[in-house]
Amino acid sequence: MALLEILDRESLGDFLSSPHAVLVLAKSDCAACAAWSEELSGFLAALPEGDRLGAVRYGKLLLNQPGLGFFKKPSLWLKDVRDLPFTALYVGGEYSRGFIGGGQTRLLNRLNRMLS
Numbered sequence: 001m002a003l004l005e006i007l008d009r010e011s012l013g014d015f016l017s018s019p020h021a022v023l024v025l026a027k028s029d030c031a032a033c034a035a036w037s038e039e040l041s042g043f044l045a046a047l048p049e050g051d052r053l054g055a056v057r058y059g060k061l062l063l064n065q066p067g068l069g070f071f072k073k074p075s076l077w078l079k080d081v082r083d084l085p086f087t088a089l090y091v092g093g094e095y096s097r098g099f100i101g102g103g104q105t106r107l108l109n110r111l112n113r114m115l116s
Contacts, residue, residue: 002044004037005059009067012059020056020114021090022107025081027064033085036102043104053111089114 004024007015015021024040026033037060047054061068063084072078077088077095088098089110096114099106 001049002047002054002056002058004041004044005057007059007061008065009070012061012068012071015057015059016090017093018057018090019092022056022058022111023088023090024058024060025063025086025088026060026084028062029064030084032101036085036087039102039104040107043107052115053108056111056115 005011005015007023016023024033024037026037040058044054044058061071063072075095077098081098081100083100085102086098086100087102087107089096091114097110099110
């Protein structure tokens, strides 16, 4: 069963090196971030066993926690992120694309393209 992992500076590197990963960027005081996390967790819990979307790793990173400079500095695409939550898709450890906000349909469309 796929789960939304809560990431920190110790677990982020391993997470991002996965073949396919979905990273939700959030802040601890963001209501929209909490709502998207809850929606995504429900979506993941409802995935049928063996679904190809279950092979993707899903994680949430709170950007207002200390010690994330190692991630923020080399991630030049972050400078264009103006609103949260932001959902970033990684393929083979590299940022591929992302979108502001949440939504299962938006995520599914992007995941289907990523996994094709």
